[in-house]
Amino acid sequence: MTLIQSSRSDLTTAEVGTVELTIGGMTCAACANRVERALNKLDGVSASVNYATERAVVTGSGADLAERATAAVDRAGYDAAVRDPETDDDYAGRVSAQRVKSLRRRLVVATLLSIPLMDATIILGMLPSLRFPGWEVVCLAMAVPVVGWAAYPFHRATVRNLRHRAVSMDTLVSLGILVSFGWAVVSLLWPAAPGQGSVRWPFVGSVPLDTGSLYLDVAAGMTVFQLAGRYFETRSRRRAADVFGVLSRLASPIARVLRDGQETEVPTGEVVRGDLVVVRAGETLPVDGTVVEGVAALDTSVVTGEPVPRTVRPGDAVVGGTISTDGRLVLTATAVGARTQLAQMAAVAEQAQERKARIQHTVDRVITWFVPSVIAVAGAVAVGWVMSGAPLQQALSTGIAVLVIACPCALGLATPTALMVGIGRGAMLGILIKGQDALEASGVIDTIVLDKTGTLTTGEMSVDSVLLIGSLDEATILRYAASVEHASEHPIARAVERRAAIDAVEPSPVTDFELFPGLGAAGAVDGHRVLVGSSALLAAQGLQPMESPPDGAFVVVAVDGRPEGVLTLTDRIRPSAPQAIDALHRQGLRTVLLTGDTVTVAEAVARELAIDDVRAEVLPADKAAVIAALQTDGRRVAMVGDGINDAAALATADLGLALVTGTDIALKSADIVLVREHLLVVPEAIALARRTRQTIHRNLVWAFAYNLAAVPVAAAGLLNPLIAAAAMSLSSLLVTHNSLRLRDFGRQAEEPENPVTD
16 A cells, blocks of 8 residues: 655654654554554654554654654555645545455455355365366366455565564464465365365364365355455444544634625635634534624534534634534634644544553553464464374364464454544543543542532632721722732632622722732732732731631732721532532542632532532642542542643542633643533543443453463364354454444443442
8 A cells, every 4th residue: 555645844854753654554453563663663763553543653853753764664564654634634534445445345256256166165075976077176266366366465464574574463364375275276186095084174064085175165265254354344443433533524624704894715724813704504613713793503512512502692702613503603713723622622632542551562562472473383283283193184274273263353453443432432522531541540530529610610700799897988899809800810800800890890000910829819009009819818918817707708808908898709500510420429439529718618519519528728739739638548539620720630630630611622731621511521521431441441351362262272173264264353343343332422421330440
């Protein structure tokens, strides 16, 4: 297979850190291991090759990194080209379709020739009286196209590997076919003397040993079964890749831009920030933006997994890839190209494929020595049978059965196919699993810590009342507070500004602004030193504490060292929070509320949501310490936060989940990024991670058990080579089919069978 060389010459003319290659010619996991070893032999290069996606990620230094990497792959006997995301995905799809078509054509021809060949060889082998002059030539004529042209992909890969002093799973298949066919030719052209006994095969019967006709049957049947297995495996992997790559195909290639009052259609790649983009009813939004004109119901299910359309109006932020179902919108482009939420989601999903699990490294090492070991074992078995007095034909057939049944194809597919489908399905549901670490951690966590503001609550706080405790009136207190908070980015600051706007209070300019993270802010307003924050901030500044603070959340406004007023605050709990907490409990998780609010406020929220434990009055900088303390107590901790103030805690936790409503997805310090607003996405993400992890483990258990059990059975002479070929193909298909079941993962959180020890 020849690949189109990427036109991105900048990767080969400038020093780069990472190059992504598209690899052609790989037919099994052993091929991927060989390419990876060839790349890692380069000086200063670290590479990871994924058989399922047929890509390699090469990290290193030097302006010629891409050239050195492609040359190394070529020397290993495979094709390589620098991947261009703009064109290579479409090209890879066409190549995959051509490969499926070629395999289907070879399978059909092999089947049409093998059926009469198998009937003829069995009948003529068992009934010598029915043989006619030249029957051997007729059988050989039907067999040659099957073992030659139809099985050519196996032979071609074998020759290429042997040229580079290597073996692969294709070597086992090709060797089994050629040995069977070669022995059949020898036996048919130079038959043994009649009356030397017979060999009895399961499902075939007793066949005289004076003919090698059965081995034509074996060679043709093996070809058919192996082609069928490779055909269905390739089709299944293509379907898995379709699930995985769905995000990349959601973006609209054309944008309608408003310029000089005229709507002009341009490629989406030409849109720049600030352009006015028009989206008509039924069209897909090409970029992220802010609505400036129009009202429409926006279908966001393809990006966030939210099933209910969301009505958007001027001022609302919208995301590319969503669909305007019933209205015309004009929006200002705020993010284009790789900066859009859709592009970042696709990038995160792509990067997740680059990281291998610890168990996958073990599988890779096993596959490296497994194939040559199988060849050696098959030869030893055949020799052992001959030395024990068995007929040569029977010893040869037993060796062929061992050779074929032991192909570890299922081992190579077990992890990457499940990971591909699981991550792809998650991306369709607004759940971005960033790598294998998340899957491994999901099976052992027993405690989940949830941030309050912005996670369990809407994060849109409001000032409920203004309490006067000094000589200033309500308007003056609001003006002072709004002036200081205008320079802050905290949700409380926005609440104060909104209340001032409602009361028609204009803020004044502020100087000497100071921010106290987790406590409040201060500044000079009209020549007065104004402090807005918690009671802890007053104490830290040496001010007189309040005698009787109000219940609930509040901030104190102090002017020139004297508390003058109190702003009481409310933050609405998300409607989906109770259902999400209940689902987490059903998953066997202990819930902990973590917040910087007062104990009174935190306990009230915990009671309403039935949360097990409360950690209140914790500063953002101290949240990671709380996570670490829980881990010290023997807990396996997952942390759910907004991905901004909670970055350190998310990174400290065994499993970090970030709720993201903006577009800065790739930079979040989390193992799983959640882009849906409904809180059920949290237990659903854990359930999906656990289901994917369980699927990988089941695949590996099946693959290892199959090989361990099948080889002794074949070595004992209990397997017809045809049955062995069919069983090997079926093993790979079962692993791939089991992975594809992840496509049916629903939108309801599921309760794992054993959430901690599975």
